[in-house]
Amino acid sequence: MATAVCAGLLVTSIARGDELPAFNLTPPADLPETPGPKVAWGLVAGTLTAMVPLAIGSGLYAESANDNHRKAATVTIAYGMTLAPIVSHLVVHEWKRAAIFGVVPLVCAVGVTALLELQPSATNYGSRGGRWAYGLLMSLNVVSAGIGIIDTLGARLRYEDRLAAERRVARIPVLPAPIVTQGGGGLAAIGAF
DSSP states (O other), X not given: OHHHHHHHHHHHOOOOGGGSOOOOOSOOTTSOOOOOXXXXXXXXXXXXXXXXXXXXXXXXXXXXXXXXXXXXXXXXXXXXXXXXXXXXXXXXXXXXXXXXXXXXXXXXXXXXXXXXXXXXXXXXXXXXXXXXXXXXXXXXXXXXXXXXXXXXXXXXXXXXXXHHHHHOOOOOOOEEEEEEETTEEEEEEESOO
């Protein structure tokens, strides 16, 4: 009986928009407002970290067909690209993402370094497999570094989401509540709907 009454009250109650609880996402007065990440500086730092070694390495690469010069040029380009997403994310204070987006370019840079130690002529007239591996590793290095730099654009949104999660007021979950009356008992659902 009581369950039916509670269910009836829940069904017939009218929810009004002005009575609904609202989230207050504004910071309390005693908390200082912290500035968000400087996304533009992160993009500029990451891009410069990629472009300067790329320009230097490209100049060295085009200077001669000597395997040692091309090896030095390739290593300069590869490790410059490795540092680019790391620097970009460090500027916006995203330490974990710097590590995550720095892994693939680092693996490619180490791979191309090992390849050029084993087969120094892979940049010129090495075996077909060596040239293919060289091109694949360098392409993946550059593409993954670019993706890592572009990911820095989302730093502001991730920062705002973290702030909102920290400031969000906890809501009471919907819980069953026992009801005891003279004629029996039942369950009612209480909480924030």
